[in-house]
Amino acid sequence: DSGVTQTPKHLITATGQRVTLRCSPRSGDLSVYWYQQSLDQGLQFLIQYYNGEERAKGNILERFSAQQFPDLHSELNLSSLELGDSALYFCASSVPGSDTEAFFGQGTRLTVV
């Protein structure tokens, strides 16, 4: 158990809908990262938050947004869903400081039908 909790584990929804994925980081971790893993792809970095503030953006679509709340949990909002958004979405967290690894949750499998 990495200490990072993601809910829900599975989500099936229709095209055009909106969903919210939730992540609770490890205790004490200030950074939260969101990654997308599509079929046969590596983990694509979407966005990073650090202590409530957006720190870095990767290949995140405009239809997607995220936030980190004062209690440090984070939510990833995906809207106007398309079939191609079907993927595994991982959240990771890390402690502040240099050369630290990120710890990953078990992921949310999103299926858009």
Add this chain to the structure above:
Amino acid sequence: DQQVKQNSPSLSVQEGRISILNCDYTNSMFDYFLWYKKYPAEGPTFLISISSIKDKNEDGRFTVFLNKSAKHLSLHIVPSQPGDSAVYFCAASANSGYALNFGKGTSLLVTP
């Protein structure tokens, strides 16, 4: 643009032998490199890392080698065990505390 590349999608090794997984990167700003292991239906788990100031880091059966001039790193597993069968991801970051860039992974199968 894939900045971290794992050119071997799969590797099969006999139990007891050495497994060598390779990774190349293109961004010379990367200064921290990691290997993650992933089982199906689970999130990636951290395995071993290396800073750019080193060229080797060892942890039990796992050793990571870094060749900065070639922009290449490798993970050696000796001896390989069936439980090592998983997908291995190479990752790199520039500027500590920033996001990791991942390769597409290499699926390792260790056969008895």
